[in-house]
Amino acid sequence: MNEDAGPIFRQVAAEIENAIVDGSLAEEAQAPSSNELAAFHRINPATAAKGLNELVADGVLYKRRGVGMFVATGAREQLLKRRRSEFADQYVRPLMAEARKLGIPARELAAMIDEWEGR
Numbered sequence: 001m002n003e004d005a006g007p008i009f010r011q012v013a014a015e016i017e018n019a020i021v022d023g024s025l026a027e028e029a030q031a032p033s034s035n036e037l038a039a040f041h042r043i044n045p046a047t048a049a050k051g052l053n054e055l056v057a058d059g060v061l062y063k064r065r066g067v068g069m070f071v072a073t074g075a076r077e078q079l080l081k082r083r084r085s086e087f088a089d090q091y092v093r094p095l096m097a098e099a100r101k102l103g104i105p106a107r108e109l110a111a112m113i114d115e116w117e118g119r
Helices: 006-020 036-040 045-058 075-099 106-117
Strands: 062-063 068-071
Touching: 006 036, 006 045, 006 075, 045 062, 045 068, 068 106, 075 106
Parallel strands: none
Antiparallel strands: 062 068
16 A cells, blocks of 8 residues: 555445456455455554445445345446546546646647547
8 A cells, every 4th residue: 555645445345446447356246345445565464344334335345234235226327427426527628627727729729639539
């Protein structure tokens, strides 16, 4: 885990989210247990459980009593929607604001992006 990346439980949650988004953890698949995550990352099981429970609260995972936690149906799309919105807030809006300051119209900005994409 990376000390600079925020609380460890949040890093655990982000790791599971990334696995769902990239498809390596499919919907309805069983998520790693808090004990498995704790052993792998050498962290307290309660910390790992806190990360998993955050995902349960968000509706990304659900619990099957006595069996474990599973990826909810629609979790990937939910995460993609949230991440796209966060991407727009973090990158696109500031980009557009700076382009406006510089007098760059949207079409010219789109052409710049297309040019960079071709590199």
